[in-house]
Amino acid sequence: MIAVDSTDPTPPFEQIRRQLADQIRTGSVPSDSKLPSVRQLAGDLAIAPGTVARAYSELEAEGLVETSRTGTRVRPGRNLSTDLREAAGRFLRAVPSATLEDALLAVRTEWDLR
């Protein structure tokens, strides 16, 4: 699912881009799956087709999706690997009191020491 909040000061195209990027990276939207057409998504979200088109073109520039004549697809290999997600899950279970900032700092510190 994807949502656009009209009260959010973030522009609608950025809301769509961010949610799609997150869902592609976490694997909620699988590799090689087709995204809805610009008109379909714009109709369902009651926004202009140009807004969805802009979000798609930004995702394409990031290398997360590719557009062809048959539509927009998630590029293969853009999802987080299962190993990485399982390791993150083990970390969170081991230190349930850690905040997101602490967790990111810990990973960054270990990354620098590597």
Next chain:
Amino acid sequence: MYWIALLVPLVIVIAGLVFLVARRSPLASLEMSGEVAAAANTGRSRWSARLRLALLLVPILGGVVVSLIVASYQDADGVDGPLGRTSFLMIAPLLVTVVIALLFAFVPRFGESRLTRMAELGRRSPLTFVTRPASIVLVILTFLLTIATISFGVLAWPRDESLFYFYGGGFAGGGGEFPGFGFGVPILVSLALLVAAVWFSLFRVAHAPRPTDVSLREADSALRVLTSGAILAIASFAITVTLATVLTMAGVAFWGVADARIDQNGAPVALNFTAWMLAVLSHASVGLGVGFIIVAIYFLVRVISLVTRSPFSITRRGSVKA
């Protein structure tokens, strides 16, 4: 065979009464309350109003077509045969269904007033709300009508749209009107139009904006499933009727040739293998034609069943279901 045409209004009246009297469960039972229930009720009443309008236009359109056909047969100088009134009679079910399929190309909006809109990431296609067997049946029927039309076109006597067959050293024609390309090309063009209209309508139904609320999405799905099913069933009905007409017409022409006593030169014709084959083909074609009329009646009943069925019922959230 004209008595068969009387079956159509008879089936419509009987099936309509049966389905109106029968207490059938709605397609979906939804639990909702407040604004969502009001939006669902509004959507359903809009859908019913448009459906009633479409159903009102069907007998008007059918009446106009029947009147035109009857008027053409009253005219002694009217053009008969290929591209004439018989041809028009044969393509009338397909052309009327083109208009009906387009009339069904609607899904009402539910009128939600929400600050946050949500959408599914699944890509919808014209086949999303269609059951696989219904779409496969339509494809098979389209294929059968195309094959039958082309096959009979190849067999037909090109000059006067009668059947030709090899006899002795040469070939002869006869058997009355035969569904050759003179009849077949208008049928194929009308069939292509119908396929395009069905695809367009299914596309419109699938791609209309979906509501945000989960319960409303279920209600919306029920409307789309019913509408798409009705479009496919009515198209299947028209194609089956045309197929039955083509096969019956061919069967009668086959019999006319098989039963011939003299050839085009006036020489007596002995019963030979060709005549025997044509007699078998005649019985097979007429038998298949009658079979397809029964199938067409099934599709007609299915259309009536779908358009008279309630898409969903609403139970107040928290109340006990009956």
